[in-house]
Amino acid sequence: MVGGIIKAIPEDVVIYVLIRLPVKSIMRFKCTSKTLYILIRSTSFSNIHLNHTTTLQDELILFKRSFKEEANQFKNVISFLFGVDDVGFDPFLPDLEVPHLTTDYGSIFHQLIGPCHGLIALTDTITTILINPATRNFRLLPPSPFGCPNGYHRSVEALGFGFDSIANDYKIVRLSEVFWDPLYDYPGPRESKVDIYDLSIDSWRELDSEQLPLIYWVPCAETFYKEAFHWFGTIDLSMVILCFDVSTEIFRNMKMPRTFIFDNAQYPGLVILSESLTLICYPNPISIDHIQEVTRIWVMKEYGVSESWILKDTIRLPPIEYPLDIWKNNLLLFQSKSGLLISYNLKSDEVKELKLNGFPGSMSVKVYKESLTSIPRGLKL
Structure with missing residues (x-):
């Protein structure tokens, strides 16, 4: 009928x-x-x-957090949230529990990378799961086969997930450093390694060796923008934004704002605000003078031009652990030191403690749009 x-x-x-x-x-x-x-x-x-959906303004929030269930046992959950005016966020779909990843204390550091075309990846740096949260299809990706010689250690320092429009393929990029094991017994330089996973052929490959800036890992760093991955790195005690073009597979560095000072008093974060690359400089969460310090928001008006950084806002926040993302170009989302999700309204300066929590240090937030993008040989969660 x-x-x-x-x-x-x-x-x-x-x-x-x-x-x-x-x-x-x-x-x-x-x-x-x-x-x-x-x-x-x-x-x-x-x-x-x-x-x-790409042209729509309607956006959801993917909210990843961990809960402690037993001694040294944790559960990772992804929640789907939508905004209720200025009140807060409500669930849009049932929570999603992700299988296959480690469940010990290290699980609070699992990284949510993406989203891209409605897909995300969740990884513990060894095991990676590709997920379409809307359709609940997923696929367990093969681990990278690249290790290191005996007596050396390979540490994964940065990850990224995005779409190569020229090759019409999804890629996961993994930046590693190889050094003598144990680390502190080796006085020489580290060697940078880059692995790339191509979804179309379900295989990893290793790029030719290239000495990269030392990765400076912070929770709110990996950003896929203008078909390039962005992370923080250091060169000669100066901080840069390390970029990797997903199509050409070429690295380049972008300078920080001229007045940015790289020290232990402040940490950086990267987000997208009004379709521009945005730098959030926030106080070190263990700083004694945290309450006296401010958070600065820098916007790059012309992408790739370091001289185009402008200081957009200087704000004061309650003690936070780290920033998470910006929603609707207006609401900054942070994790508090106690594990609560809090928001700061850029227009009204209002701070709200939202009724959402997780194990301290475990939160990730991604602004997300649903899609029907299929995952080859995917399974149902």
């Missing part, structure tokens, strides 16, 4: 209606008729839906 009605409606009209529905509703329609099943599963419909 439903199939007959659908066949009587022009396909472009059906598509026009479907792409305006949440993914959850679209997936239900897929089960109502063979015609809709074939249409919704098609690559062309998935691409039309993706192009439509």
Whole structure:
């Protein structure tokens, strides 16, 4: 019956209606008729839906956190949240528990990388899971086969997940450093290693060796913007933004704002504000003078031009652990030292303690748009 009605409606009209529905509703329609099943599963419909959602302002929040269940046992949960005016965030879909990753104390440091075209990756640096949170499809990716010689140690320092529009492929990039084990017995320089995973061929490869800046890891650093990954690094005691073009696979460095001072009193974070690369300089959470210090927000007005950094805001915040992201170009999200999600309104200067929490130091937030992007050989969570 439903199939007959659908066949009587022009396909472009059906598509026009479907792409305006949440993914959850679209997936239900897929089960109502063979015609809709074939249409919704098609690559062309998935691409039309993706192009439509990309232009929308409606955004969700992916909120990853850890909970302690038993001694040295933790559970990672991803929550789907939507904004309720200026009140806060409410659940949009049931929470998602992610399997296969480690469950000890180290699980609080699992990294949520992406999103890209509605896909995210969650990794403990060894095991990586690619997930479409909207469709709940996932795939356990093969581990990188590249190790290091006996007597040496390989430490994963930075990760990224993004889409190469030229190769039409998704890539995961892993930056590592190889050094003598134990670390402090070796006086020489470290060697940089770069691994790349290509989803289309389900395989890792290693780039030719290139000495990179020493990675400066902070929780809010990995940002995929303008088809390039961005991390922090140091060269001769100066901080830079290390960039990696996902298509050309070429590294380059960008300078920090001229008045930025690299010391232990402040930490940096990277986010996207009003479609511009944005630097958040916040007080060291263990600083004695934390309450007296300010958080500065810098915006790069012309991407790639270090002279275009401008100081947008200087604000005072309660003691925070680290920034998470910016939502709707207005609401800064942070994790408090006690493990609570807090927000700061850039327009009203209002600080809110939201009713969402997790184990201290475990939170990640990603601004997210749903998609029907399929994962080859994916399974259902």
